[in-house]
């Protein structure tokens with residue numbers, strides 16, 4: 001399947017409720033091919049990526065990004081998912097092969113593998129100014145419930161998040177998707193109650209998506225007899241933002257002593273990107289060059305500092 005998903009936004013006719021639906025099967029399948037994941041981590045990462053796509057769909061600027069960080073203390077360790085303003089999403093898990101037996105309901109134990117003793121951090125970077133960082137305690141580690149709780153605690157918009165990821169018996173991904181249902185400012189209580197009632201009787205989202213139900217079908221199920229219309233649709237894909245230049249920069253910025261050690265070992269430096277699995281190798285000569293550049297930079301900044309100290313105070317200059 002192609003590395004491509006679709007995000008469709010619907011509004012009720014009165015403008016008081018918004019449904020953002022994302023179909024992400026191709027995106028999560030592609031992610032599975034870039035990582036070696038256990039079945040339960042496939043479900044966890046699928047939910048995390050879909051949540052990032054949904055929350056990132058309201059970003060306006062190309063240089064903006066939305067980052068979700070789950071730190072729940074489970075055997076999978078931390079999970080990070082990032083979506084940018086162009087709809088590109090990426091994610092990684094500390095221990096991607098961590099596995100647990102099914103939970104009491106016989107389902108993949110996402111809440112167990114992520115853990116529930118910790119926090120969800122949400123970083124929204126609009127591409128200018130300081131990024132906005134919000135965080136809440138995890139409720140269940142099941143992802144959707146934690147996103148819903150995040151909105152309840154730290155944002156103004158009342159929101160319900162639902163995520164549905166199906167994993168085949170052989171561990172491959174069958175289907176993935178999810179939605180955010182939001183009440184917009186001025187929404188009457190009667191609408192809130194009606195939607196709450198409808199969502200509470202909605203069939204399992206993963207079953208609906210696995211059956212091939214599309215965005216319009218889901219909107220019809222959520223809204224029922226409330227008039228609604230699709231107002232826009234965008235594409236999403238799994239794409240990493242890494243490059244040789246970025247990793248060269250991050251190796252160069254480690255401590256000067258560590259850099260000297262790596263240069264001295266004459267083995268070069270190898271980095272594997274945690275988000276996409278790409279390997280970048282820097283041969284010994286290049287590490288030498290990086291070490292020399294770093295030393296020159298440090299010397300230049302020390303000289304600048306000294307020059308600053310010896311410059312006479314401004315009031316004495318003519």
Ligand SMILES: [Zn+2]
Pocket residue numbers: 240241242243273274275276277278
């Ligand atoms: Zn990468």
